[in-house]
Amino acid sequence: MTDGPRYRLILFGPPGVGKGTQARLLQQRLGICSIATGDLLRDEVARKTDLGLQAARFMEAGSLVPDEVVIGMVKGRIRAQGGCGAGFILDGFPRTVAQAEALRAADIGIDLVVYLRVSEEAIIRRLTGRKICPSCGRVFHVEYAPPADGAHCDSCSAALITREDDQEATVRARLRVYEEKTAPLVRYYREQGLLATVDGMQEPEHVLQDILTVLRQTRTES
Template sequence: MNLLIMGLPGAGKGTQASKIVDAFGVAHISTGDMFRAAMANQTEMGTLAKSFIDKGELVPDEVTNGIVKERLAENDIAEKGFLLDGYPRTIEQAFALDQTLSDLGIELDGVINIEVDPSCLLERLSGRIIHRETGETFHKVFNPPVGDYNEDDYYQREDDKPETVKRRLDVNIAQGEPIINHYREKGLVFDIEGNQDINDVFEDVKKVISSLNN
């Protein structure tokens, strides 16, 4: 079973990825893990990636694509299948992945797309507040401080402010839509309603994967 998982920040993609790996035994391939392993093992692409990172530069697509290809060529993929998480991030990377899978004789079975309305994600992601004195973290909606509280006693990190979160969501939407459309044209996309209980989301995910296994 060879899968991609996609979803906007805050949609619960990471949680569902962990559940899929635990339940179905596929190899979880995340970009961060791949980069760390390739650099630690001093593979050709890992060494090349490190040369850019050490200079504080972005790793070019061709190197990222090469690291993905190295990982997908490993023996455990043929035995267990994979869940690719965090890649492709651009339509160019999606085209490169198509070529990689073709070169390796691997077929992609499906794309699990965790869908949550962006306005709900904005509320989820921009609600975090931190107490100035204790450093305790709360959420304005989902985990507010007990009782009445003085907002002046709390602050938000720049990354958690609504305008920053909205920009991040807008970028992810702009990058993700062409990728989803690309795989939708291939009949590979399975949309999952993400704005429900985590376990209910996973029940829907399991139904999709079970149908692909039959």
């Protein structure tokens, strides 16, 4: 491994697997920066940077922001002062093989791609158990954080509801779309020997330990 950032990671995983949590834990543990491209894009647009203004033009026209613009933002973030000296973790990008190739062409090297895998049934149990309070927004879960009386908000007593997004059919459809879209990318990184699969349904601290273990292995092998 050459000079430059010490940890360069990509985190994949279906919606609901806790990528955001892992990105935050890795950031704390390794002192690396977490780059969620959705947030980065919104931030650059809000600050009206050159790339933000370019992106805004596409968004206003209702079209996708081109990969070069997003990659330009990622590159800027990695090089920003006091930013990602120790490394970075990308969340939300790349989503396609073309984007992965574009990253490589832009000289953004990757050391490890972590795929947080979940069983469909387990993630459905996790997501469909979520109940929210329509009045104050508080979130409950029938298994992990149940309301005291099982049906009403502990804070304001409103009857809890299941969001449309958390209905079983919606969750299944979303998972399928995710898997179909991600499969080529998973294959792409596996062929390069960069992919590590981690069981994403464990407690967050255990998931983190598994990620740190594969990271150590990667670093001793290279």
